[in-house]
Amino acid sequence: MEKQIIITDKSKVSVVNNKKKRCQVKMACVNCQKACKKCANVRPCSRCIQRGIADTCFDIERKPRRVGVKRGPYKKRRNWKLEILAIIEKKAFASQVTSLQFINEKILIEGTGPYLMFFDIENNINFKSFNIFQHSRVHGIRIVNNENCKLIAAYGSKSLKIFEFDILTIEDQYDVVLTEKASIEVKDWILDAKFLYENKQSNVPTDIALALAHNFVIVYNIDLTEKKYEVHSEINCIIYSAKFYGNTLDTLKMASGTVFNVVILWNVLNKSNKSAIIQEFKGHEGVIFAIDFTDDGKKLCSVSDDRTLRVWTVNDRKSVVLYGHTSRIWDCILTDRYAITVSEDTTCRVWDYHNETCSACWEGHYGKDIWCVAISPNKDIVATGGGDSGVRLWDLKDLEYNRIESSNALKEVSLPEQEMYIDPSIKDTLPKKEFIRNFAQVDDRKTVFITNTGYFLVHDLNKNETSVLYQDMSFCNYSMMNISDCKRIIGSGDLSGNVLLLSPDNLFKPIKWKAHEGKVFDVYFEKSDDPNIIYFFSYNVNNEMLWSEINITDGSNPIVNQKKKIKLSVNTVMCLTYSEKFNVLLMGCRHGSVIVYKINNDDPNETIEPIYRYTHAHGKDAITCITIDRNLSTDDSLVFHSTGRDGNYNQFRLTGNALSNNEIKEQELIKIEEIGKSKITKGWLEKVIIVNNTKLLLGFFQKRFFVYNDDKKYEVMSISCGGAHRKWYFSTESENINKAVFSFYRKEKLYAYLRNIQVQKLFKEEKLQDNLHGKEIRTIKFIDNSIIESDHIKEDMGLLVTGAEDSLLKFLKYDPDKSSIQIHSKSSIRKHTSVIKNLGFSSGINNLLFTSGACEELNVWKLEIKEDTSEMCDSNLYINCVNYVSAPHVSPVTSETRIMDMDIANLSILKLREYANDIGIHLIITGYSDSLTRLWVFDEKSNKFEIIACGKLSNRCILRTKFHFITLNDNTKKLIAFVAATDGQVYLCDCTNIVKKYLDGELSKSKELVSFSKITLHQSGINGLDVHTDINNKQRLIIATGGDDNACSVAFVDISKDNQNKLSVINYKKFTQEFAHSSALTDVKIFNDNYILTISEDQRLNIWSITINEKIEIKLIESKYIDIPDVSCMDIVQISNTKWKVALSGIGIQILYITLN
Amino acid sequence: MGKSSKDKRDRYYRLAKEQGWRARSAFKLLQIDEEFNLFENVKHCVDLCAAPGSWSQVLSRKLIKEGQEDPPKIVAVDLQAMAPLKGIIQIQGDITKQSTAEQIISHFDGQYADLVICDGAPDVTGLHDMDEYIQAQLLLAALNITTHVLRPGGTFVAKIFRGKDITLLYAQLKVFFTHVTCCKPRSSRNSSIESFIVCQDYQPPKDYVPNMSNPLLDFSYNSTNNNLEGSNRVIVPFLAAGDLSSFDSDQTYPLDDNNNYKPLEPVQSPISPPYKTAIKKKRTNELNKNN
Incomplete structure (x- = not known):
């Protein structure tokens, strides 16, 4: 007989002797x-x-108490926090989003770390954030929202808190008041919480039920003062997921997802002796991560490690199994119509489980993991929260409007009956079989096409009527066709070199002239700065291009003049664009090159030749579109965008004397730099259009045409059209594509998709919170004010740069003046192929940023940051980070060797040589996983990296490298490198002579780097290393290290020089705090001369003060729990006499301010 | 990451295949043994969460010698089946069940174990707090069954994640053992959160009665045991095991002879992973991006 264990009192589960001390x-x-x-x-x-x-x-x-005596053991137990020496204030925060919940259709709550963040989704504002937990993350939010009761229950780990909330509206802006009503720590991990009511009619909850990870339920009263009920499931095992159904205790059911791959549905309140289990749902092949019910409780779905979504019906054996995700599925929602799942594969999928198909695959997060999903009460808006800290909104109605599946949505244009348009007198001379050869879309109702019989026909898509525009026998069987952006002129070319200009509305007489010898390969239009001047390009097989200028001021009588002849260097031009400002013509070619032409005079008979060719702009794939970005272009640089059949969308910058109005003499001075690159699709990217300042990218993938909003990073629309087409048109009036036309030509037939819908927008922006890094952030640095060009430099600009496991380099900003804790992504660059582990700044001729990481990648970037505060609105930030030079790969085991750490020394600041200024020369030290350490020089004048020294200091993997510059008592300057490895040792190397020799030009080949001293500070790996000169003794160095062995060490090292100018350590003292943290230390910094900051995997930040009397001692003065896991890196910058800002990174970012008393 | 790539990046991965270990974790136990002499005078030994069996392999190679009169008894327990190993008694069972404990004892002829080891870990999700909690529960389950089978004075070795709440776990272990040391073998990567806890001299509290139905739920931070934080927290010493002449698990080593290098197949491939069907469907192209 199965029995159910009802446990009345299990509070004494802990085996510790908790004998109560008598009062x-x-x-x-x-x-x-x-x-x-x-x-x-x-x-x-x-x-x-x-x-x-x-x-x-x-x-x-009582005996009189003696004064002045130090007393007993309780002295040791004095509260170490009593004297507050440092105040740590939490500022900005971003990490994995672990829960989301809608309050109503307009307000969303996000749970990230210990914070509850409130969003106004209509206006895209984070209007309030609360830090509600001390040691836990918010894993779940439950809400009661009716006129009698407004409650929020938030839980995470073993903590539960209940708040009363009140939403206020002040001047159209929301505000929220949150009052903590009750709080409790339970003995097990909470997986679900459910408000319970007295009866079905009540809308004020009296109790709350908690589902716990050992498959049991506890019911508390709403004040959390009384445990009303506790029940264990008869299945005794750990569960990864649980979900309640029911509003009263006697109807409450729980579905538990066990580690044995079964979903168990059971009654929480068991009235008889029968088994409480209602049904076991078996079929999953892995652990179950989430469960959800439909509103009526008749169906439930579960998602699992086995990459499936399964929809079960209660009291039915059938199940729907849906495959599609390529990785584990973390969360799910079930509605009557759809199931929505989010996965480790960073997609959110919407499933039509009735038809067993996937209706949408939304990709709006980066890197790894979407952790949670929520749906608004009306089931219209879906919100997803990612491991990349991003929160995205999705409109479920998009599925109906923006994914066009059926061919019924497409209008087929067929040729009218021959009798309707063919002139009987020439009928016999025409080809027998007729079909559409080419076409041009004029607007959403009018199409002009040409048949193989040389007829130009106008078709009205609405009325389905066709009329003849023009007929010309020379356009029989072959014709190229294009239409100007203003839709006033159609251009065409034929087999024998004739070109033709037509008005689609028949406003002017067709203009035809012989432009070329032989077949016209293609024709293009390009607009000029004057709306009435249109450029027209045509070219033939012999690589001759003609550039004509059409003046259409008089719409009934356009005037055509030849502007230039162009000598093509390749025969397949795909696209072109002209900058009137710089008189530069850019062409994109089939094999991925960008070709630059310069116009120097007005002579129409001159033939211009290419002045510069930039190859592999899109690998070897065709460039499909080039457009000039007028906003980003400056007086001496031209910025342009391109799309290609490699699926990329790239940005380039053209600089040099091609832009000046002088005659070009030296070609080397023309430069094209890639300033941005993003892979949009695995298919073809065909075009970029800008509608209302929004960039829309158009392309084909598999059998579909898609429109991708690049600003908001989502697919706006996709049409099943059979595959990529050679000839197609797309135009829209608004970025949300309410009104649009897409037409294409396939198998001698013309198809059009016309769209005119009115969709009410439910929210302002799809992106509610920026996506940061999708994987662990391995390096973080504040950007120094000296790099920022702005008229309002504040002491804290809140600008950061980060590098991460997802190989992205990112520029981030938080607002130090505002209360919002949000961190915004300002720019991101993908150039590294693997993790970026280290960053470093150095300013010589330019402001440089060095990045390095795995696969031995070492890059230098030219950094320009401009803040434009001229406008009244929020400041505009321009970040330009141009890849400058990559260092060559040098290791024998190339691809696997990682650069573990790096430091930069700016030789123009160090002034090792008195007699030269050494400007633009930077010294870099890199430590490698194959145990080598290298010294590099980067010279900005020659743009070259060079190795000047290399050494195997330790036999083990290097973990940290650092430069420190000291001036000895006799004023000799010395540059010392510190190298720490997994053997717990720090090696000291004198780099001064090698560098001086290099600067003097006396270094013919790279030297061996040797250490003059080594000190053992840890048992195993040194993860943090910082060096500082003692303020009282300039030959004494303070070395602080943090190790994998939980210890923090401080060493005082006195450096001295012998008569041969060799350095040695003459005096050495060290102190090791063995129990600095309860887990491995990951970084260490010295600040304010004698304070140390340590971080560790135990998620704590400790501040220590160094005291030196007889011996060195370090004393803990403050310890703070860090809200981001896996914290591995930090940066600290002083902002005032007693105040520092600290950036911490790991899985997320946390910014803290430290004030010392 | 491909096999050759992993071989270059991780010397121990390669070494394990060369020496026929089922997993590289074998080196971790060997290195812990170098420091603690775990196997001295061990007559009865239990390997919990044994699959794929690399720790049992170590026990087998270290404890069982040819021609021994009374060879030590080793019992390996796991939920999953495991390929057989010489001299190892296998139990396919759940470590949270009383019957499993009884079964172990029966193999020792009613005697208690001298050493209990556990290298079990859950599949990590990426939510660190969750992963650490599940790992702690696994460890507590292992500790719970250990209190049923370990003789006083015996040793318990288990894998831990040195995360944010590790102090709580230390406090619990200190209740049962005189010496608790956190040990990180050099074959365990510096970047990995994993460590091993070596608990020596099992001395259960006087009034303690082992009980399976009463899981040892872990401690929590609250006002009554504030000694878990700050400078007065429970302190467990750290020891790096294995000498510095051994290979460095973080270091990139060149493949000895690039021309003759052939990636070795793993000694034991995973048995039925949860994503097996999904992978199969993907390979046969049943999954398409949009359905």
Whole structure:
């Protein structure tokens, strides 16, 4: 017989001897004191009464307390936090989003780290954030929102808190008041919480049920003061997921997802002796991570390690199994219509489980993991929260409007009956079979096409009527066709070199002239700065291009003039664009090259030749579109965008004398730099269009045409059109594509998709919170104010740069003045192929940023940051980070060797040589995983990296490298490199002579780097290393290290020089705090001369003060729990006399301000 | 990461295949043994969460010698089946069940174990707090069954994640053992959160009665045991095991002879992973991006 265990009191589960200490009385009586027994505060005391000696029960006489004596063991137990020496204030925060919940259709709550963040989704504002937990993350949010009751329950790990909330509206802006009502720590991990009511009619909850990870349920009253009920499931195992269904205790059911791959549905309140299990749903092949019910509770879905979504029906054996995700599925939502799942593969999928198909695959997060998903009460808006800290909104109605599946949505244009348009007199001379050869889309109703019989026909898509525009026998069987952006002119070319200009509205007489010898390969239009001047390009097989200028001021009589002849260097031009400002013509070619032409004079008969060719702009794939970005271009640089059939969308910058109006003499001075690159699709990217300042990218992938919003990073629309097409048109009036036309030509037929819908927008922006890094952030640095060009430099600009496991380099900003804790992504660059582990700044001729990491990648970037505060609105930030030079790969085991750490020294600041300024020369030290350490020089004048020294200091993997510059007592300057490895040792190397020799030009080949001293500071790997010169003794260095062995070490090292100018350590003292943290330290910094900051995998930040008397000692002065896991790197910058800002990174970012008293 | 790539990046991965270990974790136990002499005078030994069996392999190679009169008894327990190993008694069972504990004892003829080891870890999700909690529960389950089978004075070795709440776990272990040391073998990567806890001299509290139905739920931070934080917290010493002449698990080593290098197949491939069907469907192209 199966039985259910109802546990009434299991509070004594802990095996620790928790014997209660007897309560202390103020003063014992003489008898009790003598007997060492418990006394009471009343006289006579109970013990004396019991023993019949009440008459002798009086207070003992106290001995006077001696003053000035240090007392007993309780001194050690003094609260170490009593004297507050440092105040740590939490500022900005971003990490994995672990929960989301809608309050209504307009307000969303996000749970990230210990924070509850409130969003106004109509206006895209994070209007309030609360830090609600001390040690836990918010894993779940539950809400009651009706006129009688407004409650939020938030849980994470073993903590649960209940708040009352009130949403206020002040001047169209939301505000929220949150009042903590109750809080509790339970003994097990909470997986679900559910408000419970007295009866079905009530809307004020009286209890709350908690589902716990050992498959049991506890019900508390709403004040969390009383445990009302506790029940264990008869299946005793760990569960990864649980979900309640039901609003009252007697109807409450729980679905548990066990580690044995089964979903168990059971009654929480069991009234009879029967098994409480209602049904077991078996089929999953892995652990179950989430479960959800439909509103009626008749269906439930579960998602699992086995990459499937399964939809189960209660009391039915059938299940729907849906495959599609390529990795584990973390969360799910089930509605009557759809199932929505989010996965480790960073996609959110919407499933039509009735038809067993996937209706959408939304990709709006980066890197790894979407952790949570929520749906608005009306089931219209879906919100997803990622491991990349991003929060995205999705409109479920998009599925109906923006994914066009059926061919019924497409309008097929067929040729009218021959009798309708063909002139009987020439009929016999025409080809027998007729079909559409080419076409041009004029607007959403009008299409012009040409047949193989040389007829130009106008078709009205609405009326389905066709009329003849023009007929010309020379356009029989072959014709190229294009239409100008203004849709006023159609251009065409034929087999024998004739070109033709037509008005689609028949406003002017067709203009035809012989432009070329032989077949016209293609024709293009390009607009000019004057709306009435249109450029027209045509070219033939012999690589001759003609450039004509059409003046259409008089719409009925356009005037055509030849502007230039162009000599093509390749025969397949795909696209072109012209900058009137710089007189530069850019062409994109089939094999991935960008070709630059310069126009120097007005001579129409001159043939211009290419002045510069930039190859592999899109690998070897065709460039499909080039456009000039007028906003980003400056007086001396031209910025342009391109799309290609490699699926990339790239940005380039053209600089040099191609832009000046002088004759070009030196070609080397023309430069094209890639300033941005993003892979949009695995298919073809065909075009970029800008609609209302929004960039829309158009392309084909598999059998579909898609429109991708690049600003908001999502697919706006996709049409099943059979595959990529050679000839197609797309135009839209608004970025949300309410009105649009897409037409294409396939198998001699013309198809059009016309769209005119009115969709009410439910939210302002798809992106509610920026996506940061999708994987662990391995390096973080504040950007120094000296690099920022702005008229309002503040002491704290809140600008950061980060590098991460997802190989992205990112520029981030938080607002130090605002209360919002949000961190915004300002720019991101993908150039590294693997993790970026290290960053470093150095300013020589330019502001440089060095990045390095795995696969031995070492890059230098030119950094320009401009803040434009001229406008009244929020400041505009321009970040330009141009890849400058990559260092060559040098290791024998190339691809696997990682650069573990790097430091930069700016030789123009160090001034190792008195007689030269050494400007633009930077010294870099890199430590490698194959145990080598290298010294590099980067010279900005020659743009070259060069190795000047290399050494195997340790036999083990290097973990940290650092430069430190000291001036000895005789004013000799010395540059010392510190190298730490997994053997727990720090090696000291004198780099001065090698560098000086290099600068003097006396270094013919790279030297061996050797250490002059090594000190053992840890048992195993040194993860943090910082060096500082003692303020009282400039030959004394303070070395602080943090190790994998939980210890923090401080060493005082006195450096001295012998007569051969060789350095040695003459005096050395060290102190190791073995128990600095309870886990491995990951970084260490020295600040304010004698303070140390340590971080560790135990998620704590400790501040230590160094005291030196007889021996060195480090004393803990403050410890703070860090809200981001896996914290591995930090940066600290002083912002005032007593205040520092600290950036911490790991899985997320946390910014703290430290004030020392 | 491909096999050759992993071989270059991780010397121990390669070494394990060369020496026939089922997993590189074998080196971790060997290095812990170098420091603690775990196997001295061990007659009865239990390997919990044994699959794929690399720790059992170590026990087998270290404890069982040819021609021994009374060879030590080794019991390996796991939920999953495991390929057989010489001299190892296998139990396919759940470590949270009383019957499993009884089964172990029966193999020792009623005697208790001298050494209990556990290298079990859950599949990590990426939510660190969750992963650490599940790992702690696994460890507590292992500790719970250990209190049923370990003799007083015996040793318990288990894998831990040195995360944010590790102090709580230390506090719990200190209740049962006189010496608790956190040990990180050099074959365990510096960047990995994993460590091993070596608990010596099992001395259960006087009134402690082992009980399976009463899981040892872990401690929590609250006002009554504030000694878990700050400078007065429970302190467990750290020891790096294995000498510095051994290979460095973080270091990139060149493949000895690039021309003759052939990646070795793993000694034991994973048995039925949860994503097996999904992978199969992907390979047969049943999964397409949009359905």
